[in-house]
Amino acid sequence: MSYGGSWLPSSKIFRDESKLQIDYVPRNLPHREEQIRRLRDYFRPFMMNPGSIFVRVILLGGVGTGKTAVARRFGEDIDGLRARGGAVIRFSYVNCHAHRTLFSIMQKMGRDLGLSIPRRGFSREELMHLLWNHLRSSNEYLVAAIDEADYLARTRDGEALYDLTRISEIVGDKLHRAGFIFIFRDLSFLVTLDRSIQSTLQHNIIKFHPYTASQLVDILWMRVEEGAVYESAVDDTVMEMIGELVGYDKGGPGDARLALELLYRAGKYAEEEGRDVILPEDVRKAYSDVMPIPRDVLTNLRLGEKLLLLALTRLLQRKKFVSKVPMGLLELEYNEVCEEFGVKPRRHTTVWEYVRNLHRMGVISAEKSRRGQRGRTTLVGLSAVPLQTLERELIKMIKEDIRRGLS
Template identity: 30%
Template sequence: MSIFDKVRNQRNKIILNKEVLSPSYVPPQLIHRTHKEEELAKYFLDLLEEPGKNYSYAIISGPQGVGKTHLALHFYNELKEAFKKEVGKDLLRAHINCYLGYRSLSQILRGITTSMRLGTPTRGISNTEMLEYIFRALDKSDKYLLVILDDFQYALYNDRDIARFFARLDERFSSREQRIHVIIIVNSINTFLAYANDEKLKNWKRKHVYMPPYSQAELFDILRDRRDRAFYPNTVPDEIILEISKWIGVDTGKSLGAHSGSARLAIETLKLSAERAESLGKQQVDTEDLRYAWAELNKQGDLMIVSELVERLNDHELLFLYSLASVLEVTGESYVRIGKVEEEYRMLCETLGIEPRKHTQIYEYARRLSNLGIIRRENPTKGMRGRSTLLSIEFPLTPFKEKLIQVLRRRNYEL
């Protein structure tokens, strides 16, 4: 292929490798989570230094989208490599997602046999027999197994005694090598401890790794890494990465509630933005693509909800909002200064032949619209003077403006 063919093939293409944006993708490096992986490694040193002697286990907790599963899977890859190098034996993996139907002990054990490609005995057998079946297979092949029980809270809701089974797994084979080791992933350590009706279970909190939500700066680094792996060069500007990070970072995106600080939500926002830009034949993702993605993913982006709020605004609030949307549309920026919006508003009022509101009232409109969640308002950056408050709209501008025009025309404004 000539360089010209290569350029032609890349024309209006943005996404190079969509797999990198998949929730199942495990990056080669865990950005801002290395210290958590080292913390987890402390609990499995015995497995490397004295394999088979002790039962190794840990629990990982944290809200959605903070990398709990990625941490466990990446850690397994590291542990598997070290185990082969230091012990000279294979460490298998069984990743069981309890949310996906593995909620009883029998379902989990059958999931383990499937992961090990053992097949399931045709006759009905008890859980104890199933566990023995797994152990015999490991003994025979002289291999070890790391079981990752993901979203384990769903199994707990189904059977509160299931945690006790795994807490005392080593006691069932105390006279044999400990070949099965466990990582449990839950949304909250308190959820796990609420079902800890066993003293041994309570000891698990000593081997607990908590995964906090990501900050804006951390999300920026993660998104930039995914951007560099997933997209063609120069198709996703840093400004887009920064804006997503700002919306979702736990220190800046508090309105998102439980989704604040979620890398999963941030990556999905980036993916949908790029897919829209590519479908429209653009060469680069812009802020309008970002707004459309946000409307898809964030319930605050539901224009039906916003439409109800818009209907309740007074005339000048609507005109100010229309002016903001117009300035954002013309400039293509994510944020614009309130002074620029005020200028647009005054010109609009002059065109319509009406008296504009005073400067102080404009600031009150911005404050009220921000409190309603219709616009986003940023405080002035240090060193900026005067009318430097920054404003943005987090909804797709075209349908948003169309809604404003509909309401204003019903109120006899000719736009």
């Protein structure tokens, strides 16, 4: 999808709306100067004297607290830097929702390094060596950010994290040609992991706290300054209103992504009505139907997972008085949804896998039933409120997936 094509009438609200999208890496990150500074400090020795030490840093914080933005900003700044002896620093960003296995993660890193990696035909080890040999022969050093690492840690192949941290050893090189930034939402999974994995991970943690209302306002204005929206289109009232709705100190989630999404949607409403200013009314409308789940999380779902999620939103809308539905019921609804879209429904085991994945990603809640039910079942729920918005969005994405022939 491209934006701002010259054949379109130019917007009176947005100067460059791509600067409000999730994949935009802002120039400036207000209230995260400290975290960036610490990240740089951790990596300084690695950069000054490449390969001398092995760096692992953990960025820890909730949704929309700036972890990803900080990592990507840092990454963009260091990518291509020349260090001592002609060594070049390279950066790779990997999101574990999109790349769910160690194999796929390494593929992404390889592609970011400019290698053409076949989709299949290689083993993990071969791939690892391939990457390493490339780094060695071109005298490059890799800094990789592994985002949504919680997901990886919870999979059966959770050892993958550990393997990554041991990559130098596995390949048998004394030089540490790769450093890692692991991004986590929380570390509760740590207790389930092996001691040795724990200890390799536990050092160098940088924490991210939810944003307050006034911090969010600063972030919004900074985006305006960077050219997302015309300055004349917004004012303090609108910005502060968003801050009030989202700010952690005002009882909101403190999620910057949500604040930016609100600004974006409000702008869209203003645009629709042909105005050149965003009004509080637009913000109110936007707030009533913001996407309950961040769009980037949604786009990373597989078709089957989207279908399952759609089944869940429908079921929950129909059953107005319950917040959770049992697994069996969900499966039936899922079958119907599949039929509706002409997709062959997957069987129980696979559907169960979908539920687990969505749960791991924090999209749905899944808990074991206590007494009261026949047998035991998993009760599946969705905390998000505007289900219709979610349903609409899902249908759109599912149709798109099917059109593109991705089964």
